[in-house]
Structure formats: structure tokens, C-alpha cells
Amino acid sequence: MPSSLPDVTAQAIREEQDFLDAADSCRKDLIDELGLQLRTPVRDRTDHHRRAMLTARVRALTEADSGLVLGRIDTDHETTHRIGRVGIPRPDGGEPLVLDWRADASRPFYTATALDPQGLRRRRHIRTSGARVTGVDDEFLTEGAGSGELVGEAALLAALDEGRTGHMGTAVATLQREQDAIVRASADSPLVVQGGPGTGKTVVALHRVAYLLFARPEIARRGVLLLGPSRRFLSYVEQVLPALGETAVVSTTCDGLVPGVATERDESREIAEIKGRALWWDALRRHVAELVPAAADLVLVLDGEPHRVSRSRLAGVLRGALAGDRSLLAARDVAFARLRDELVERVVERTAELLTSVEDGLEEILGGVDAALARADDRGVRTAASSGQVDGELSEDDIDELRRRVEADPGVSAALERWWPVQDPRRVLTDLLHDPAALALVAPELTAAEIAAVVAEPEGLSSSDIALLDAVMALIGTDPAGRRDDREPFLADRAAADHGWTYGHVVIDEAQELSPMQWHMARRRTPTGSLTAVGDIDQAESPHRHTDWDGAVAPALGSRWRRADLTICYRTPREVMALVPPILARAGSRNEPPRAVRSSGHEPRELTIEAPGLVPAVVTQVEMLSGAYPGGSVGVVTAVEHLDLLRTALPGMPVMSALEAKGLEWDACVVVDPESIAAEPRGWNALYVATTRCTQELVQLHVR
Structure with a gap:
């Protein structure tokens, strides 16, 4: 001491x-x-x-x-x-x-x-x-x-002045009043949290996970799904929840949400926007409905004897199986069970008919025998037998045995499989995306040019295809035989491997980047609607068209969601936040920027360089800042066109586009070529992100 x-x-x-x-x-x-x-x-x-x-x-x-x-x-x-x-x-x-x-x-x-x-x-x-x-x-x-407005400001600012080490701190001791209210808010309906840079959105989201697992046993039993924007981001926060003592969490990205599936190729922003639209859910539902077999006469053979199920009867079976919004596989199982029951009933009826005819014939035989005996013996001897002693009905044990035989009969199973084969979700999706006639039929909202662009895409899954595949899998259904034993102790492992798993709660970070189809992905994982989404709609860089939260979440959540706002910026210093208002205005924001509560003492620096001197200028600034923050961190955010060049020049240093840097923070940040960042798609939103990544010092390098 x-x-x-x-x-x-x-x-x-x-x-x-x-x-x-x-x-x-x-x-x-x-x-x-x-x-x-x-x-x-x-x-x-x-x-x-x-x-x-x-x-x-x-x-x-x-x-x-x-x-x-x-x-x-x-x-x-x-x-x-x-x-x-x-x-x-x-x-x-x-x-x-x-x-x-x-x-x-x-x-x-x-x-x-x-x-x-x-x-x-x-x-x-x-x-x-x-x-x-x-x-x-x-x-x-x-x-x-x-x-x-602030609680424990001295402790909070001391925590904020600590160097950034590449892993997010838990910040339990410095949660603030408006943050704590969100952490402990009701989880019975979707909650969308709007917060600008440095307001602690991710800290709030992660502590909300820990709180709900502690306070709500029914959520803990099913676990929590945490969706982040990238694997790099998830690595950044991976130490937070274990430090809080919580492990019943599956953390992944939307691209990693389907077990055993990963992206195989890139796609253009235009295609991502088209494939991310909400219309695809109804389009895929129409397409999958076409995979139901037609009602036609069906012949099932048992013990060499054919039993015909009429077209009208089969239509009734299909109507009953498809009722209740079942998946295709669940409806198929119901139809198969009803057809096997029908076969059992047919066999029972046929057996009863045969036994009745045998009984009638036996009565005649017994009557003849009695007459002959009477003639031979004047004492009137009788057989004492009658047709009533021949049982014309199968016993319950006989019917149970018959049902087992029908279920195990390979011929019956093969006939049912031929009538309604199992569909491979990926093949179903691929065939649809490369069939312009089918697309025009199930997705009439798409223009001819948009359909042509989708059809021209090569095979292999892109990011937007993952969300479409997930929807097809949900509509077709998954095999329950693949589900793992509920007695397994590690819920996270079990849930991550089960496509049909539903969670007690879903948390989405950087939620403004999700497409409508990705919102559907997240919503399907929580049937109760227990969901928390945090983000900054003004930082949206995705190609999707929403510019406010209602446009972003309405396709999946409708009007049943609540909004909370984080209004205080704890991370980004006042000197940097002073640059934000004109950037937000150019981005078309309707939100009030958060209020910074701390000063770093460093005014943002701006340098203008000639293009040939770009690399040495960036290297010089990074070396200066690294020396100024020993044990801390320095990051570079640049226009996409400079990424490869600067990554080669700065091996081991975080050099990112604005999209990749979203949600991350460093003590000092060098923003390279802000004009080119602003010229990229949704560029003013991207520049807003790039400008607000530092906790201490910002340098902007303008390229002439």
C-alpha cells in the first residue's frame, strides 16, 4: 500500500x-x-x-x-x-x-x-x-x-480512464441508473434499446443476460442466445459473461446460427438487400406448401393384400395433417400415422368379414353334423357347439400386434416414402433461387430485373442465403431423432447443435444491422417473444432500407415491442463527440446524440497528406499513439479501398473498415481518409462509427 x-x-x-x-x-x-x-x-x-x-x-x-x-x-x-x-x-x-x-x-x-x-x-x-x-x-x-444523473462518477470515470486491452470489462461496479433500469427491465416482451456510441449498450446487454439467468429460472432452463455482428466482436466480449459466472449462453452471429452451415461466398450489397427483404418469409412458405404431395389414390400392401386409400380420403388426411401451422415434416409424420391407422382399421374390418363368413359356413357344418348324429343315435346326441362360440372380432392384443406389424412393415414404409419423400432444405432453396418461373410465382413483389439478379448468383451459400435457408428449415422442419438428451449438463453445447432449440431469451447486439429475414431468424428462437435488442440506428451500415427502429423490427415483431434509450456517453470524450452533430445530420438521423460526461484533455487532430505518403503517415501516427498509451490499444479505421495496403504495412495491428470496427473501442484511433468513408454506401453512418471508436484520442488523416 x-x-x-x-x-x-x-x-x-x-x-x-x-x-x-x-x-x-x-x-x-x-x-x-x-x-x-x-x-x-x-x-x-x-x-x-x-x-x-x-x-x-x-x-x-x-x-x-x-x-x-x-x-x-x-x-x-x-x-x-x-x-x-x-x-x-x-x-x-x-x-x-x-x-x-x-x-x-x-x-x-x-x-x-x-x-x-x-x-x-x-x-x-x-x-x-x-x-x-x-x-x-x-x-x-x-x-x-x-x-x-450520474451515480458514482469518480469510480465510473476511473474505470473509463483505464487502458483498453482488447477485451471488454464487466463494469458491474459502474453500471449507471438508466443502464441498470434496462438490465432489470421486464423480459416478457421484446425490448429495443437505442444508444449512441459510448453509452454502454453492449455492457448493458451482457449484464442483462447475467441478470435474467439469475433472476428468471424459466429463462435459465432454456438458456440465452447472444447474437453479435462478427466473430471478432464475440471474441472481444467473450470474457464478460464467464466473469459474471454465467455459462448457459450460446453466442454466435446470424451467419453461424444454423448448425453445420457456414457462408461459402460473398455477395453484393444489392443482392443482400434483395434477399434480406421481409417478403421472402411468405414467398418461402408458398414454395414449401407446393412440396405437399397431391391427393391421389394410394395403395398400401400388407401381407400381399392391397388396400386402396381413395383420393377423397387422402385429401382429408392431408387437410388434417396440415392444420395448426405444422412444419412439413411434422405434417408428414401426422399423415403417415393416420394412414397407418387407416390401414389397421381396413385390416381389422377385412378380418372381421372373413371371420364372419367362416362363422356362417361353420354353422351349416355343425348343423349337418348334429342332424347326422341325431339319426344315428335316437337319444338325440348334439355337438353342443354353435357359431356363437367362434369369435368374429379381433382382441385388443391382436389389434396392438397388428399395429406393430404395420409400423414395422418395410413395404408400407416404402410406399409412404414414395408418396411423400423427405425434402432437403438446401436443395429446395437452391432450386427455387435458380428457377425464375418459380420465383415469379411465389414472390410476385420482385421485379423481373431483381429475379434475374437472384437467378444469376452462383451456387454456394452467402450471408443472406443463411437466413433464407433457416426459414426453409423452419418450414420443412427438423428430425427430432437428432435432438440431444435433456439430461446432458452443458446446455450451451446442446442448444448450439440443435436447429430446433428455442431459448428463454435472445439478445441481439448491433441490432440495427439485421435484415428483416435475420430478424425472423432471431424471433423464431424465442416463442415467448423474450428478446432484447441493442444498437444505434444511426450507425447502420447494412444494405437494408430501414432508417428507424420501427422499419427495422416491424416485419418480425409487429407493434409488440418497447423502446428504451441510453442518453449518456461514458466512453467517447467530449472533444470527440463535438464532431458528431454535423455527421449525424448528413446521415439523416432523427435521434439526439448522447451527452458526453468526460473529457480526455486531447482535442482531435487532423492532418492532410498526399496520397503517395499515406502508408508512412499512418505508420508514424500509430507508432506515436502506441508510445503514448503503453499497455493500452490503438486502432485504425479506414476506407475500404485502403484496407489491404494498410494491413500489409501494419501486421498485428487492428486495421478495419468502419463496419468491422462497429462495437469495438481503443484508447486512440486513427481514422484514415474520412472523405472516402463518407462516400461509401451509407457512408455518413460509417463515418459516425469510425469517429467514435476512441476513449482518449482521435487522429483524422485526410488524403488529398
């Missing part, structure tokens, strides 16, 4: 260090105790579930070794609570030693202000490095009054 610290600060750090040591000891003891329980043999399904829960708890406790305690609240009633990433019970019971940050009792730590102290006298932010307390920051909420 530095000797230069004031006595009161040093004493507070010692106090929190003593508590952290005690809490860490309890954490380790709890891990050992749970480890003993995990050694108990598994006997049944209940034990499997219990073991999965214990394993998750051990993992959460193990990963909480950093930031075990992050805050403290002292109430007006002289009680004290520590807040941490996970809850730690007291060895002797009673109130928890450490409150989980998601617990209701922890909420005042994030939401109390001097205007609304919510029963708190003091809030303390505790900074740690591993198991060592490095600093504290006290706020006395009952003394004085402030604007009420």
Missing part, C-alpha cells in the same frame, strides 16, 4: 482488504464442499440435473476470484452489505456475506442518488486486482444534492 495515501483512505483499504480475505476464504471452502458433493455417484435424472447445477455453481465461484467484492452499501439503519459478482453465504447462515450484484437487495448500489438515496447513507466502490484491494471511492448520499 503506497505510504502517500491519506490515513482515512489507507484505513478504508485495510478494512476492505480484511473483508475480502474473509470472503475469499469462504469462497474457497464452499468450492471444496461442493467438490465433495460432486463426487457422489449419479443415480437418476434428478441427480444429473443437480450435478449440472453444482458444476455451474463451482464454475461461478472459481471464476469470481477476481472482483469477488466490488462495492459496499451502508444504510440509514446502520447495516452494511458488500456487493460482489457472486453471492457468498455466511458459514453460520443468516444474511449473505456477499450479495450477488443481481439480487434485488443490491439494486440501490446502482440506482441510488443524492436526490433519491433509497435508504443508503453511503455507497463505496471497491477496486481490486486479483485478491488485493487497490482503492476505494466513497459517496455520502445523504450529504448535499446533485443532478441525480
Whole structure:
């Protein structure tokens, strides 16, 4: 502990260090105790579930070794609570030693202000490095009054001034009031969060995931799907949720959402826009409906005897099977089951007819025998037999056995398969996309030129094809035999491999980039509509036509969604945000830019260079900034035309287009050729993204 610290600060750090040591000891003891329980043999399904829960708890406790305690609240009633990433019970019971940050009792730590102290006298932010307390920051909420807009500003700004390391921090201790309200908002209907750069959209989204998994067991049982804009972005945030102790999450991109499928080629923006339109859902539904077999006489042969199902009867079977908006495969299973039942009924009826005829013949024979016996024996001897003793009906056991034979008969199965074969979704999609007549029939909204452009595309899946394929797979259905056992403990692995899996909640980051068909992809994964989408509609760079949230989400969500806004920019300094208003105006924005709350002390620098000197100028600026931020990070955002050249000149350095840089941040950023960025498709939106990637310093290089 530095000797230069004031006595009161040093004493507070010692106090929190003593508590952290005690809490860490309890954490380790709890891990050992749970480890003993995990050694108990598994006997049944209940034990499997219990073991999965214990394993998750051990993992959460193990990963909480950093930031075990992050805050403290002292109430007006002289009680004290520590807040941490996970809850730690007291060895002797009673109130928890450490409150989980998601617990209701922890909420005042994030939401109390001097205007609304919510029963708190003091809030303390505790900074740690591993198991060592490095600093504290006290706020006395009952003394004085402030604007009420920021909570724990000193701790927040200290966190923002930390160097960027390439991985997103959890920021649990510095969640702000408007952020916390979104983290804990109701998850019963879709929520769309609009936030400009630096407002903490991704932090809010990830902490909302952790909160919902903690607070809503029904969501935890099905897990959460996190959709990000790129694999690079997912790598950037991958450490956040494990640090919060949550692993029941599948994180992927829209392109990676279909198991076993990946993009195989690029596509133009024009084709991506055409294939991303909402009209494709209805078009594909019409096309898949054409794959249902026609109603015609069907002959099923059992034991060498043919049984004919009439066209009218088959039409009735099809109507019943297709009712209820079933997938094609589910309807096929229903139709097959009903036709097998029909065959069983036919065989039962035929058997009854045969037995009845045998019975009638037997009665005549028995009558003749009785007459002969009577003539031969004047005592009137009788056989005492009658046709009533011949059972003209099959028993229930006989019918069950017949049903098993029908289900196992290869000839019957082959006849049904020929009548209604299984369709390969990819083949179905490929055939449609290369058939102009079929496209004109099912998608009359497309012009002849648009159809010709789609048909001219080579085979192989592009990004927009993934969303179309997903829709075809949903309409055709998936084989339930491929589903994995519910007893498997790792939900994320199980869910990611199952195309039919539905999640308890879906979170979409950079949601403004999704096409209408990708919105349908996401919506199908949450039948309850429990969904959170975060993004900045003004940063949209996708080729799709929406310019406001209603246009973006209405095709999939209709009008059943809520909006929340993040209005405070914590990341991007005031000096840089001052450049934003004219850029947003050129982008056609209708949103108020967020208000920056911190200053970096560095005014943006602008340099103009000749084109031949581009590479040495960029290299020079990167070297200067890297020296100025040791241990931090520097990024380059450039017009697409310079990407290859600058990546060759700066190996190992993040050199990206504005689209690739979306959602990322560095201490310092060099924006290369902003005029060319603005000239790209949706270029003013792209320049808005590029300009707001830094937390400290911005350099713009104009190319003459």
C-alpha cells in the first residue's frame, strides 16, 4: 500500500482488504464442499440435473476470484452489505456475506442518488486486482444534492480512464441508473434499446443476460442466445459473461446460427438487400406448401393384400395433417400415422368379414353334423357347439400386434416414402433461387430485373442465403431423432447443435444491422417473444432500407415491442463527440446524440497528406499513439479501398473498415481518409462509427 495515501483512505483499504480475505476464504471452502458433493455417484435424472447445477455453481465461484467484492452499501439503519459478482453465504447462515450484484437487495448500489438515496447513507466502490484491494471511492448520499444523473462518477470515470486491452470489462461496479433500469427491465416482451456510441449498450446487454439467468429460472432452463455482428466482436466480449459466472449462453452471429452451415461466398450489397427483404418469409412458405404431395389414390400392401386409400380420403388426411401451422415434416409424420391407422382399421374390418363368413359356413357344418348324429343315435346326441362360440372380432392384443406389424412393415414404409419423400432444405432453396418461373410465382413483389439478379448468383451459400435457408428449415422442419438428451449438463453445447432449440431469451447486439429475414431468424428462437435488442440506428451500415427502429423490427415483431434509450456517453470524450452533430445530420438521423460526461484533455487532430505518403503517415501516427498509451490499444479505421495496403504495412495491428470496427473501442484511433468513408454506401453512418471508436484520442488523416 503506497505510504502517500491519506490515513482515512489507507484505513478504508485495510478494512476492505480484511473483508475480502474473509470472503475469499469462504469462497474457497464452499468450492471444496461442493467438490465433495460432486463426487457422489449419479443415480437418476434428478441427480444429473443437480450435478449440472453444482458444476455451474463451482464454475461461478472459481471464476469470481477476481472482483469477488466490488462495492459496499451502508444504510440509514446502520447495516452494511458488500456487493460482489457472486453471492457468498455466511458459514453460520443468516444474511449473505456477499450479495450477488443481481439480487434485488443490491439494486440501490446502482440506482441510488443524492436526490433519491433509497435508504443508503453511503455507497463505496471497491477496486481490486486479483485478491488485493487497490482503492476505494466513497459517496455520502445523504450529504448535499446533485443532478441525480450520474451515480458514482469518480469510480465510473476511473474505470473509463483505464487502458483498453482488447477485451471488454464487466463494469458491474459502474453500471449507471438508466443502464441498470434496462438490465432489470421486464423480459416478457421484446425490448429495443437505442444508444449512441459510448453509452454502454453492449455492457448493458451482457449484464442483462447475467441478470435474467439469475433472476428468471424459466429463462435459465432454456438458456440465452447472444447474437453479435462478427466473430471478432464475440471474441472481444467473450470474457464478460464467464466473469459474471454465467455459462448457459450460446453466442454466435446470424451467419453461424444454423448448425453445420457456414457462408461459402460473398455477395453484393444489392443482392443482400434483395434477399434480406421481409417478403421472402411468405414467398418461402408458398414454395414449401407446393412440396405437399397431391391427393391421389394410394395403395398400401400388407401381407400381399392391397388396400386402396381413395383420393377423397387422402385429401382429408392431408387437410388434417396440415392444420395448426405444422412444419412439413411434422405434417408428414401426422399423415403417415393416420394412414397407418387407416390401414389397421381396413385390416381389422377385412378380418372381421372373413371371420364372419367362416362363422356362417361353420354353422351349416355343425348343423349337418348334429342332424347326422341325431339319426344315428335316437337319444338325440348334439355337438353342443354353435357359431356363437367362434369369435368374429379381433382382441385388443391382436389389434396392438397388428399395429406393430404395420409400423414395422418395410413395404408400407416404402410406399409412404414414395408418396411423400423427405425434402432437403438446401436443395429446395437452391432450386427455387435458380428457377425464375418459380420465383415469379411465389414472390410476385420482385421485379423481373431483381429475379434475374437472384437467378444469376452462383451456387454456394452467402450471408443472406443463411437466413433464407433457416426459414426453409423452419418450414420443412427438423428430425427430432437428432435432438440431444435433456439430461446432458452443458446446455450451451446442446442448444448450439440443435436447429430446433428455442431459448428463454435472445439478445441481439448491433441490432440495427439485421435484415428483416435475420430478424425472423432471431424471433423464431424465442416463442415467448423474450428478446432484447441493442444498437444505434444511426450507425447502420447494412444494405437494408430501414432508417428507424420501427422499419427495422416491424416485419418480425409487429407493434409488440418497447423502446428504451441510453442518453449518456461514458466512453467517447467530449472533444470527440463535438464532431458528431454535423455527421449525424448528413446521415439523416432523427435521434439526439448522447451527452458526453468526460473529457480526455486531447482535442482531435487532423492532418492532410498526399496520397503517395499515406502508408508512412499512418505508420508514424500509430507508432506515436502506441508510445503514448503503453499497455493500452490503438486502432485504425479506414476506407475500404485502403484496407489491404494498410494491413500489409501494419501486421498485428487492428486495421478495419468502419463496419468491422462497429462495437469495438481503443484508447486512440486513427481514422484514415474520412472523405472516402463518407462516400461509401451509407457512408455518413460509417463515418459516425469510425469517429467514435476512441476513449482518449482521435487522429483524422485526410488524403488529398
